[in-house]
Amino acid sequence: MRERVPRRALSLATPAGENPAPVLLARQLELADWLAVNRKTIGRWMSGEDEPRAVMWTELLEITQERHAQLAELIKAIAERAEKA
Numbered sequence: 001m002r003e004r005v006p007r008r009a010l011s012l013a014t015p016a017g018e019n020p021a022p023v024l025l026a027r028q029l030e031l032a033d034w035l036a037v038n039r040k041t042i043g044r045w046m047s048g049e050d051e052p053r054a055v056m057w058t059e060l061l062e063i064t065q066e067r068h069a070q071l072a073e074l075i076k077a078i079a080e081r082a083e084k085a
Contacts, residue, residue, distance in 0.1 A: 035059055 025039075028046070032039040035056060044050035052060065 031063075034063055 028039050028042045032042050035042075037056075041050070045052055
């Protein structure tokens, strides 16, 4: 498995009425960096125009599992703080 680009937190939340396109583009760029593919490739996958190769599904699974674990830790920490509030 190749070394991954360090994770950076990006929020999908945008204030009401703002265009979410820049945030979505940032997400595509982030994923493209992690997988070492072009952002346009990610766009084709998302549009259904193309599908990731088999090896990419494995890497996508690893990335989503990592993100899930990170979010689980964050949820636990927030829940603990909420209980103390």
